[in-house]
Amino acid sequence: SQQGEEDPQALSIQEGENATMNCSYKTSINNLQWYRQNSGRGLVHLILIRSNEREKHSGRLRVTLDTSKKSSSLLITASRAADTASYFCAILFQGGSEKLVFGKGMKLTVNP
């Protein structure tokens, strides 16, 4: 399966702590994207990292990509209660159709 897989599947932390989630995949990618989804709501695009990039930052978010290990990580620093949501990685694979392949998601709970 080409599906990205997030790890861990659920994480509960205290406000102010950092949260790290990982995404692994199996074949060559074009890019990898992270999305957030609040319960029952739409998707919010967080960050896109290209296959030739190793690290990107956006505010409190830091994404790394290791193509040799076929994995990416999303770090949220100084978490807030408002960061409570499900987080998904989505992958655009090389040479395939223009379809994004999503992982099953990771539920992050930030306790105040």
Place this chain on the structure above:
Amino acid sequence: NAGVMQNPRHLVRRRGQEARLRCSPMKGHSHVYWYRQLPEEGLKFMVYLQKENIIDESGMPKERFSAEFPKEGPSILRIQQVVRGDSAAYFCASSPPGTGGFEQFFGPGTRLTVL
């Protein structure tokens, strides 16, 4: 530039009825993608269309589901004779031509409930 628009946002159907979901892509975007999200799951690709053409329908169930993106008007995802298992959130995304779907912009989704 308005984002991707989907309507209705919520749709309730009884088993056996038809559901029609609409998606208006962003201005200038000619590529449309439909994804389905079952409860507690990630999004699953269903179909990729360009104007008047289905490019990839590998994720579409073989029966009861169809999609179109006419020359004029929104893209339509049609589900005939709905069953309870069709209850899900259906998301549409669009991207401009010539980008290989590099970045897809998602709509707010339509939540279908089948009674």
